[in-house]
Amino acid sequence: MEKKRNLSAQRAARFFSVNTNGVAPDDAFEFWRSHFPEVDLAPMPLLDHSHYGAGVIGCEGDDGIGFSETVCAPTKARFTEVDERDMCLALVSGGAIEVTDRGDGRTLFSHASGIALFDAQRARTANSPAGYRAFYISLPRALVHRATGLSSLRGDDPLMRLPDTPLARMIAIDLRAMAQLGPKMDAAASGAAMDSLGLLVRAYLAQCGERFGVNRPMADRSLFAAACRFIDQHRADTRLTVGAVAQALHCSRARLYRLFDRRGVAVAEYIRDVRLNGARQLLRDLSLDIGEVALQSGYEDPSAFTKAFRRRFGMTPRDWRSSLG
Numbered sequence: 001m002e003k004k005r006n007l008s009a010q011r012a013a014r015f016f017s018v019n020t021n022g023v024a025p026d027d028a029f030e031f032w033r034s035h036f037p038e039v040d041l042a043p044m045p046l047l048d049h050s051h052y053g054a055g056v057i058g059c060e061g062d063d064g065i066g067f068s069e070t071v072c073a074p075t076k077a078r079f080t081e082v083d084e085r086d087m088c089l090a091l092v093s094g095g096a097i098e099v100t101d102r103g104d105g106r107t108l109f110s111h112a113s114g115i116a117l118f119d120a121q122r123a124r125t126a127n128s129p130a131g132y133r134a135f136y137i138s139l140p141r142a143l144v145h146r147a148t149g150l151s152s153l154r155g156d157d158p159l160m161r162l163p164d165t166p167l168a169r170m171i172a173i174d175l176r177a178m179a180q181l182g183p184k185m186d187a188a189a190s191g192a193a194m195d196s197l198g199l200l201v202r203a204y205l206a207q208c209g210e211r212f213g214v215n216r217p218m219a220d221r222s223l224f225a226a227a228c229r230f231i232d233q234h235r236a237d238t239r240l241t242v243g244a245v246a247q248a249l250h251c252s253r254a255r256l257y258r259l260f261d262r263r264g265v266a267v268a269e270y271i272r273d274v275r276l277n278g279a280r281q282l283l284r285d286l287s288l289d290i291g292e293v294a295l296q297s298g299y300e301d302p303s304a305f306t307k308a309f310r311r312r313f314g315m316t317p318r319d320w321r322s323s324l325g
């Protein structure tokens with residue numbers, strides 16, 4: 001049986017593209033499905049498999065924010081093994097997607113819906129009877145909660161429609177430009193484009209948090225932000241642990257665990273992700289060898305660093321650096 005591919009592993013330093021162009025018609029759907037092991041995909045009824053077509057263009061920034069544009073023929077998707085660390089902003093530019101939540105409530109998501117915050121953990125299915133084209137910005141869950149001040153989406157709906165503001169429209173323009181021009185960029189330009197998108201997204205999320213109103217006490221929000229900030233600033237410290245964070249913030253480890261758990265984030269995973277995302281920034285400095293990058297990322301053992309990096313990004317630090325070109 002063909003080994004499952006996973007687009008989340010395609011995290012090189014520049015834009016990637018996967019599509020069914022050039023794939024034998026009878027193999028097109030299976031080829032596409034093989035790239036999404038975390039989602040149970042099936043063609044919609046009455047669809048002729050031989051005419052199935054789909055494609056994605058994407059890139060991931062050093063901060064863990066990812067961009068993609070997906071074009072897909074009529075397809076049913078059932079969420080089975082979603083990455084709990086991420087949420088995403090979604091913008092449908094063509095067609096429509098019907099999303100059902102865990103209680104079988106239904107929401108139609110189309111171009112008229114504007115930008116929405118999507119939490120796949122709350123979704124059961126996403127079906128598109130006529131096919132669709134959509135942009136996605138994958139976001140570390142902690143980043144969403146830190147920027148908005150929200151501890152969770154409201155109710156049980158996996159989709160939260162966000163305000164149509166000038167920043168939202170700038171993001172929409174940026175997404176279209178990235179889809180068109182991204183594949184022509186080298187690694188340095190790709191990184192700059194993703195950094196720019198990240199700045200816009202953080203500003204927009206903060207704006208959304210102010211408009212919706214936060215749903216946690218100020219002390220709770222401030223402590224969470226302080227914990228994230230402390231981890232960011234001390235990611236190179238090999239002694240950085242959950243206990244060290246709690247001690248620095250003068251709170252108990254139990255309270256720190258609860259603080260992150262309420263937002264669907266594991267604090268140890270957040271520490272690891274911050275270190276590994278920071279490592280990608282360091283790998284751009286060719287004067288640093290892999291051992292130095294490991295140490296400055298909080299890993300005393302280079303082999304442990306390489307294993308953690310490969311698990312997270314699907315390639316070794318050396319291979320990621322090679323993708324810089």
